[in-house]
Amino acid sequence: MEFFGALQDIGIANGTFLMFAMLLGLLVTGIPLAYVTLLVALVFALGWFGPMVVPLITSRVYSFVSSFVFVSVPMFVLMAAILDRSGIARDLFDAMKLLGGRLRGGVAIQTIFVAVILAAMSGIIGGEVVLLGLVALPQMLRLGYDKHLAIGVVCAGGALGTMVPPSIVLIIYGLTANVSVGDLFTAAFIPGLMLASFYVAYVLIRAYLNPALAPVPDQNDVVPLAEKLRLLKGLILPLLVVTGVLGSIYGGVASVTEASAVGVAGVIVSTLIRGELTIALMKGAALQTLQTVGMIVWIGIGASALVGVFNLMGGIKFVSDMITGISENPTIILLFMMAILFVLGMFLDWVGIALLTMPIFVPIIIKLGYDPVWFGVLFAMNMQVSFLSPPFGPAAFYLKSVAPAGISLATIFRALVPFIALQVLAVAILIVFPGITGR
Numbered sequence: 001m002e003f004f005g006a007l008q009d010i011g012i013a014n015g016t017f018l019m020f021a022m023l024l025g026l027l028v029t030g031i032p033l034a035y036v037t038l039l040v041a042l043v044f045a046l047g048w049f050g051p052m053v054v055p056l057i058t059s060r061v062y063s064f065v066s067s068f069v070f071v072s073v074p075m076f077v078l079m080a081a082i083l084d085r086s087g088i089a090r091d092l093f094d095a096m097k098l099l100g101g102r103l104r105g106g107v108a109i110q111t112i113f114v115a116v117i118l119a120a121m122s123g124i125i126g127g128e129v130v131l132l133g134l135v136a137l138p139q140m141l142r143l144g145y146d147k148h149l150a151i152g153v154v155c156a157g158g159a160l161g162t163m164v165p166p167s168i169v170l171i172i173y174g175l176t177a178n179v180s181v182g183d184l185f186t187a188a189f190i191p192g193l194m195l196a197s198f199y200v201a202y203v204l205i206r207a208y209l210n211p212a213l214a215p216v217p218d219q220n221d222v223v224p225l226a227e228k229l230r231l232l233k234g235l236i237l238p239l240l241v242v243t244g245v246l247g248s249i250y251g252g253v254a255s256v257t258e259a260s261a262v263g264v265a266g267v268i269v270s271t272l273i274r275g276e277l278t279i280a281l282m283k284g285a286a287l288q289t290l291q292t293v294g295m296i297v298w299i300g301i302g303a304s305a306l307v308g309v310f311n312l313m314g315g316i317k318f319v320s321d322m323i324t325g326i327s328e329n330p331t332i333i334l335l336f337m338m339a340i341l342f343v344l345g346m347f348l349d350w351v352g353i354a355l356l357t358m359p360i361f362v363p364i365i366i367k368l369g370y371d372p373v374w375f376g377v378l379f380a381m382n383m384q385v386s387f388l389s390p391p392f393g394p395a396a397f398y399l400k401s402v403a404p405a406g407i408s409l410a411t412i413f414r415a416l417v418p419f420i421a422l423q424v425l426a427v428a429i430l431i432v433f434p435g436i437t438g439r
Contacts, residue, residue: 012313012314012315012318013318015044015048015313015315016310016315016318016319019040019044019310019315022040022043023036023037023040026039026040027347027348032298033299033302033303033348033349033352034295034298034299034301034302035298035302036302037299037302037303037305037306037352037356038301038302038305038306040306041057041302041305041306041308041309042305044309044310044313045057045305045309048309048312048313049312053309053312056308056312057305057308057309060304060305060307060308061301061304061305061308063304064175064300064301064304065297065300065301067175068257069171069174069175069181069255069256069257070171070175071257071260072166072171072181072256072257072259072260073168073171073172073293073296074289074293075257075260075261075263075264076122076124076166076168076171076260076263077122077124077168077288077289077292077293078264078285078286078289079121079122079124079260079263079264079267080121080122080124080127080128081127081284081285081286081288081289081292082264082267082268082271082281082282082285083118083121083122083127083131083267084127084130084131084285084288085276085281085284085285086267086270086271086274086276086281087274087276088234088237088238088267088270088271088274089114089118089131089135090135091233091234092114092117092118092234092235092238093110093111093114093132093135093136094231094234095231095232095233095234095235096110096111096113096114096235103216104204104207104208104211104214104215104216105203105204105206105207105208105213105214106214106216107136107139107140107143107145107214108140108145108149108150108153108203108207108214109200109203109204110136111132111136111140111153111154111157112153112157112160112196112199112200112203113196114132114136114157115128115132115157115158115160115196116157116160116164116192116193116196117238117239117242118131118132118161118238119160119161119163119164119167119192120164120165120166120242120245120246121238121241121242121245121263121267122161122166122263124161124168124292125158125159125161125162125387125394125395125398126394126398128157128158128159128160128161129154129155129158129159129395129398129399130158130398130399130401130402131158132154132157132158133154133158133398133399133401133402133403134402136150136153136154137150137151137154137399137402137403137404138404140153141404143215144215145213145214145215146212146213146214147407147411147415148411148414148415149203149206149207149213149214149415150415151399151403151407151411151412151415151416152415152416152418152419153199153203154399155387155388155393155395155396155398155399155412155415155416155419156199156388156395156416156419156422156423157196157199158395158398158399159384159387159388159395160192160195160196160384162350162380162381162383162384162387163188163191163192163195163377163380163381163384164188164189164192164193164196165184165185165186165188165189165192165246165249166185166245166246166249166256166259166260166263167185167188167192167380168296169350169354169379169380169383170184170185170188170376170377170380171184171256172296172300172350172351172354172355173354173358173376173379173380174376176354176355176358176359176362177358177362177372177375177376178362179372179373179376180373181256182249182255182256183373184373184376184377185246185249185250185256186250186438187373187374187376187377187437187438188376188377188380188437190436190437190438191377191381191426191430191436191437194426194429194436195381195384195422195423195426198422198425198426199419199422202418202419202422237270237273237274238270240266240270241263241266241267241270244259244262244263244266245259245260245262245263245266246259248262295351296351299349299351299352299355300351300355302352303351303352303355303356304355306356307355307356307359311359316359316360316363319360320360320363320364323336323337323360323364324364324367324368330368330369330370331431333364333368334365334368334370334431335431337361337364337365338378338382338427338431340357341353341357341379341382341383341386342382342385342386342389344357344386345382345383345385345386345389346386346389346390346391346392346393347391347392349394350383350386350387353383353386354379354383358379361375362375371434371437373437374430374434374437377430377437378427378430378431381423381426381427381430382427384423384426385420385423385424385427388416388419388420388423389416389420390413393413393416395416396409396412396413396416397409399412400412
């Protein structure tokens with residue numbers, strides 16, 4: 001019984017240090033983030049306040065999981081799971097051969113365009129990287145592309161789901177920061193395309209400076225007109241789904257949650273038209289959705305509980321005062337936040353980062369006079385880096401699971417360095433020119 005309330009004696013500064021030391025210590029042991037945050041929240045709730053505070057924590061958790069917008073998350077995950085099991089992505093990639101033509105680096109560029117369309121259909125990063133790793137990477141390697149360029153394009157392109165609406169990263173940020181997800185989607189659209197254009201420009205520059213990196217296809221690979229018409233059919237269904245999802249949101253016809261249901265219906269109808277809709281496909285997609293969303297929900301529950309306890313302790317005010325005390329220059333404070341997110345992205349899942357840091361960062365951003373919607377786009381762009389950065393960049397591990405035997409994890413991370421530099425450049429441009437988001 002002496003434990004209850006005893007932690008208060010150490011003070012908020014030492015309490016904050018102890019909390020984060022405990023978090024890091026438990027994470028190093030390999031315990032999942034959701035369980036770590038829940039355990040630390042429970043220890044500090046009982047140790048700082050006693051048993052009476054537990055109902056307050058549960059009410060905070062309930063407010064997170066009961067949000068109506070959160071319904072869109074399983075819907076978009078289900079879209080990605082169905083896409084993963086159908087031939088839509090493969091036909092889309094084949095159709096994009098028409099875009100590349102005899103352009104040097106054309107297959108890499110078509111891969112980036114396919115990545116943008118897949119991102120606009122579902123916004124799930126893991127599925128995109130795996131799909132492109134199975135479809136695009138072997139073709140680029142077969143054509144003689146430099147393996148580092150091919151690997152970088154697949155991983156960086158697959159991670160575009162973080163930025164291109166409907167992005168689940170933006171949905172979780174909107175829930176955490178209490179800002180409109182529709183506004184976030186609108187603000188992120190041009191920055192997402194800007195980043196994709198950086199990748200295209202990088203491929204073209206590298207390919208034309210060093211033609212050996214991306215050989216032009218042989219004359220025998222020229223596609224006849226009849227084949228072109230057949231390939232074009234592969235574009236129709238994906239573009240209809242994208243139009244249905246984004247068009248309903250931007251047109252004001254549907255909310256983000258309703259548009260996610262439109263997207264699921266569109267993908268199901270597309271697989272039905274293609275003759276691929278089976279009970280086995282839907283069962284596998286449903287189980288994959290349950291697994292992915294279950295992970296997101298549990299991380300959300302743990303992070304919400306931890307932030308709730310930390311807030312009651314006075315920790316959020318303490319950290320906020322500490323960050324704002326770094327400098328009187330708002331830009332310096334903003335850059336410091338970006339650095340924190342960059343470092344956290346090397347070790348933590350983006351869901352945990354959003355739920356743990358945004359309750360602290362967003363009030364500071366508003367206090368400094370910045371737009372929280374613009375900051376949400378900046379956060380999503382920063383999380384792009386986290387998907388590629390070592391030692392735990394998820395995109396590298398997703399690709400490794402389907403890459404040819406000769407490609408090591410070290411090779412993948414080396415290939416990602418220039419694309420990480422492009423992402424950091426995009427973050428810098430968003431900071432210097434916030435008007436790109438339209439805010």
